Amino acid sequence: MDAKLPPKKRITMKDIARMVHVSRPVVSVVLNNPANSTIRVSQDKRKAILDIATNEKYSPNPAAMILNKKKQNYIAVFYTSSLFDTAVALFREYTIQFRLKGYQVLHIALTDPQQEIEQINYLASIGVSGFLFFSSILRIPHKNLPVPAIYEFEFSDEADRGINRSSARSIYGMTRHLLEHGHRKIGLIGRHFHVGNNHETEWRRALKEAGIEPADSWALPLAWNADFAAQLHHLIDVEQVCAFHCISDWIAIFTEKWLLSEGYRIPEDVALTTSDGTFLSDAAPVSLTTAAYDVMETAKAKVDLLIRKINDNVFESDPAETEVMMKYRIAHSCGCPEKKMKLILWEYQDRSIIEYRRPTYPLPEELHPEYPLMTEDEFLSWRLPLQE
Numbered sequence: 001m002d003a004k005l006p007p008k009k010r011i012t013m014k015d016i017a018r019m020v021h022v023s024r025p026v027v028s029v030v031l032n033n034p035a036n037s038t039i040r041v042s043q044d045k046r047k048a049i050l051d052i053a054t055n056e057k058y059s060p061n062p063a064a065m066i067l068n069k070k071k072q073n074y075i076a077v078f079y080t081s082s083l084f085d086t087a088v089a090l091f092r093e094y095t096i097q098f099r100l101k102g103y104q105v106l107h108i109a110l111t112d113p114q115q116e117i118e119q120i121n122y123l124a125s126i127g128v129s130g131f132l133f134f135s136s137i138l139r140i141p142h143k144n145l146p147v148p149a150i151y152e153f154e155f156s157d158e159a160d161r162g163i164n165r166s167s168a169r170s171i172y173g174m175t176r177h178l179l180e181h182g183h184r185k186i187g188l189i190g191r192h193f194h195v196g197n198n199h200e201t202e203w204r205r206a207l208k209e210a211g212i213e214p215a216d217s218w219a220l221p222l223a224w225n226a227d228f229a230a231q232l233h234h235l236i237d238v239e240q241v242c243a244f245h246c247i248s249d250w251i252a253i254f255t256e257k258w259l260l261s262e263g264y265r266i267p268e269d270v271a272l273t274t275s276d277g278t279f280l281s282d283a284a285p286v287s288l289t290t291a292a293y294d295v296m297e298t299a300k301a302k303v304d305l306l307i308r309k310i311n312d313n314v315f316e317s318d319p320a321e322t323e324v325m326m327k328y329r330i331a332h333s334c335g336c337p338e339k340k341m342k343l344i345l346w347e348y349q350d351r352s353i354i355e356y357r358r359p360t361y362p363l364p365e366e367l368h369p370e371y372p373l374m375t376e377d378e379f380l381s382w383r384l385p386l387q388e
Helices: 013-020 024-032 043-055 062-067 086-100 113-125 167-180 198-209 228-238 249-261 295-312 353-357 376-381
Strands: 072-079 104-109 128-133 149-151 186-190 219-221 243-246 271-276 289-292 327-329
Touching: 013 024, 013 043, 024 043, 072 086, 072 113, 086 104, 086 295, 104 113, 113 128, 128 295, 149 295, 167 186, 167 198, 167 243, 167 271, 167 289, 167 376, 186 198, 186 249, 219 228, 228 249, 243 249, 249 271, 327 376
Parallel strands: 072 104, 072 128, 128 149, 186 219, 186 243, 243 271, 271 289
Antiparallel strands: 289 327
């Protein structure tokens, strides 16, 4: 039986320095590329150092990094399989915004609690600067994490209140819009609702301001709800609830698909509005009136927040409120006049970081949308066009 070879020793900066006949700080400058270094290295020496580091598979010693309190310009973004709708656009925009700030992004797909804690500990050990949680299984409090962090969605008390995307307020605006169409019974369709839920609160506020007391049955949760079809039929056919706001484009499209399959016409029999503003709202059989997240501004605000926490070494959630307002786009699902499609997005293409450096070319006048994105004030003061 062949004897096992002894494990190969990890090569260090000191080893590389000895092989190239330079000092260890010179090797550190080449491998770490610090912006404030005053050490100059010739191209020949730099190439020799990099060649050895590559061939010998050099990697920093995690223990040494912790002792030196050295941080890498890396952000770890955690997510689970439930990444869809606006989250996909935000996910990409965060990556772009961090890159523009000089940070690389590591994408960590979470599978189970043990893997999450292992990843958190490992990433901290190699000097990752901060964490952004799109979702989390463990939902560890900020103060118990090894590096500054922010949570994207408000799934716990640990969520940063620093950036409020005003999604709940958009439900108030959309409910008012359906009221203007003459609907008196307006339902709310979402994944789940609970006491104090902001989405339900804003929906109820709009109805109560119009003198309408909504029944609890008008708020229909779809998550783990096998009876949704019977409940929707009852709401529409018996209770005469003939308008609904869906809390996401994804839910609205499936609701629309179900309504059409059951013989209901949109918007003649049932009117719909939604929130998200993804390209899916235009791809629906009946184009959806939607409230759109300002993805870029949201990402910029959150990235700035996390970088401030990293620079100030803050390990607490941010109690401040900075609201990023949503924009509104009117289409046909609510009952507004249908417009002919002027421009078809044949292939959806994400923005890349390169586009920040390209000039932007405006659409030709004939392709301008009939109903462009509106601010909240413009939307709430907008009036239905007179029918001829």
